[in-house]
Amino acid sequence: MDGRMELLRQIQILEFVMYDAALYLDTHPCDEAALNYFHHYRKIKEKAVAEFAACYGPLTMDTVESKNKWTWIEKPWPWEMGA
């Protein structure tokens, strides 16, 4: 569970970075440095999300790997922490 939380935290940090950059890029679409920044973290995030799906289950439907069981509904749902 700890490894899961740690990797999830990494993904949350990476997505925060990407989303902040994306909001800036919305109004500065030709800023090359910001674009490079976005794509740099995008690559790292994609790797982290794939690793998470492989080890702990899917975060998005398109990363559901299992062929014999629908793992999307496996707990925990995001709001179920700390019980």
Added chain:
Amino acid sequence: MDLDRKTMAMGNGGIDMWTYEKKLQYPVKIKNPDPSIAKVVITQVGGPDGELAASMRYLSQRYSMPYKECIGVLNDIGTEELAHLEMISAIVHQLTRNMTIEQIKESGFDTYFVDHTAGIYPQAAAGVPFTAKFFQSKGDAITDLVEDMAADAAPLERQLFKYFSF
């Protein structure tokens, strides 16, 4: 399908719009129930300056925005507000999880509990249910942006969170 996935702006996208990501934007982990805080925080879910109103406001105002840059901002912030809605809902859920009858009565949460038990219902702290009357969409960019500033720059929001210091 492969092509679609490669062209998704955020990477690991999804198979439809909108796409759910099975995680909170920021983790919420509250161990002990505290309905006295929950009855105030619920307003950030469904109150006049809450996350639901914020999301509906931006997503509704996109269509009459003349500039693509600003459409992007309304689109992406309106989407992010849904993630905020989920975080605040998780806070209220965890604050009202495993409450005792005594806690419900002493905290004054009984007035919420009688209608919704520990379910998440979008309402203001004083019990006013969420309504579209909380926001505007006027078809005029400047008018809408001024309305956005009044609603989402709400110092109230920051005061609230400072006060309860999550």
